[in-house]
Amino acid sequence: MARLPRLTVAAYPHHVILRGNNRQNIFRDSDDHQRMLRALRDFSAENKVALHAYVLMSNHLHLLLTPETNEGVPRMMQALGRSYVRYFNDRHSRTGTLWEGRYRSSLIEAERYLLACMAYIDLNPVRAGMVAAPGDYPWSSYAHYVGLRSDPLITPHSLFWELGNTPFAREAAYAELVKAGQSLEQREKLTRAVQSGWALGEGRFVADLQTRTTRRVSPGRVGRPSAASKLVAPENSDSGAPD
Secondary structure, rough: OOOOOOOOOOOOEEEEEEEEEEHHOOOOOOOHHHHHHHHHHHHHOOOOEEEEEEEEOOOOEEEEEOOOOOOOOHHHHHHHHHHHHHHHHHHOOOOOOOOOOOOOEEEEEEEHHHHHHHHHHHOHHHHHHOOOOOOHOOOOHHHHHHHOOOOOOOOOOOHOOOOOOOOOOHHHHHHHHHOOOOOOHHHHHHHHHHHHHHOEEOHHHHHHHHOOOOOOOOOOOOOOOHHHHHHHOOOOOOEEEEE
């Protein structure tokens, strides 16, 4: 059966994962992390993609993006992947592939899942046992949102601005949201969606989204379920790759 094209629609938030091949490390030191951040800055701006949240783990990365055009995310990710692998292979005297195939992504209903997805991303290092608290991890957007530093990569989504009337109020509210954590059900929904490539949202959202693209946005309801619809995806909690 032919593989479906990626689901990508302008003005909707996209949760993206890019993994190292065979779970190999894609960052070996701080220079590698800094190079990826520069590449994210350059290619997101070039392709008119707003970057709302990110985390750079040892063997994968998560991004939360909203593109201005339907082509923005795929073009950004293609340029990012090619540029970084050239740099990484040259710097570390290696050859061959770095990535585990194509990046994975899902569209999410902002009102229900955007802030939850941000917390999901920022809690990745904690779930992996790399740090005790998200503020202890230097390679994520968490510090920006709680006022520990200003990150020029970040474009806050409008829903973040609604958390409070002042910067302090928004920072405190987001810190509390992350501190509260997430239920297993919520984590599994976010993980399943990004692994399968289907949209994540309620019925009305999914139906409206389907009118904006010819690509199917949810698994079929008739007949046997597809392999994609059966993906549940809590993954191994090895260093840098809990989900």
